[in-house]
Amino acid sequence: MTRLYYLFAMLLAMFLWGCEDDLPIDTEPDLELISGFPEGFEAGSKSSYEAATLVLGSGAWLLDNALIGTSANDLKNDVKSVRIKEQGDLTMLFDVNVPIEKVSLDVGVYGTDGTVSYEIWFSSDAGNTWETLSGPLTTDAIQLTPLELNTTIPAGEVRFQIRNTSFTPNRRLNVDDFSVYTTTGSTGNNNTGRDNNLGLGNPSNAISDIISENNYLMTLPQYSMSYNRSTATANWVSWHLNNAWLGDTPRQDDFRANPDLPSGWYQVHEYSYSGSGFDRGHLCPSADRDGSVEDNSATFLMTNMVPQAPQQNQQIWRLLEEYCRTLAAAGNELYIVSGPRGSGGMGSNGGVSQTVDGGKVRVPSAVWKAIVVLPNGSNDLARINTSTRVIAVDIPNTQGVGNDSWGDYRISVDELEDLTGFDFFNLLPLDVQQAIESQVDDLPVGG
């Protein structure tokens, strides 16, 4: 009898659950405007169509063949809107990291320009690849007109872009009050998420084309780098660090050649440094990527290694790496770029070596690092300002510096740019770059 009762109760429960499941959805899910939106474009000024970055209330935006319109002919809410001319576009340079349910904006035609063709695009990988959200659209509105697009974009490194696809000259589009909505209860800001490893810029404009063999861009989920075929090391490795990357995965120690190098290029292999007196020194450290086996293993590709004097690598350099992780564990996120420079180091075999691996791998004379530190949060590009902390070091690749403090090797990013020829953090507004790159960090750092 008891058993029959349970059976009945279960059937009843399934029936009720089934009913509930079949109830028609008579209300659309509650939407929540993402922090920073609507973007009304009131915070910026730009009077030329030339491509440039603007930091606005929501974050940084790229206006290419577009400007901030303030004239009587600009359709606008309040006093400013974006004016995009034919073949121009407006692009978010920051990520939203929650599921997107809806996008809305106000659009119209500038002055008496004729019908404008435009499209809305989005990226789920921080702007690396784009797909259309809207399909081709047109407007001939002479007043700002709301456009709403319902969508379902999963949480990711999501950005949006508005393109004026008109070809005819003087078909200018006004855009204002751009809004992005997520479902209520989504975690909201990406406070502790993983951000773009190249979020502050590509220091040497590296590209993934074999024509650029000494400045060859390679992008992994764990870090990005510019590889140099002739030195057989990276020019730089760039990565984001915060507690979202940190875990307790054991060190994998699976040093190996990078199979993703273009065919025909020499692949530095596991034993290329053996007996040389130099460590296989990580640029992106193993312990910065121990959230999973895959993440940690990625740091052991030989393209992430540089021949480093053991006492430099295992002592002073290691202490700087640990200091960075301490900052991350304390609730900061860091953008780090690191690489070798120069030629000729002194390892444990004594004397100065220019190369290892039978001349195939260049030994740097110094290893450098540039670090931007900011509290965990979202819209990083917009939050970095003239008082954001930046640490840059340049440490000789030699035995004997091991007992020194890395703090004594701090220099300004400007000096580091002179030494390396790279342009660091170039997605930041110029005035911010000038402020933070001219200073030498002088906070007490111990060690």
Add this chain to the structure above:
DNA sequence: CTGCCATCC
């Protein structure tokens, strides 16, 4: 893969 070394907190 295991064992081992070194340094630093």
Add this chain to the structure above:
DNA sequence: GGATGGCAG
């Protein structure tokens, strides 16, 4: 001692 950086056989 434990973590982190490695090495050699």
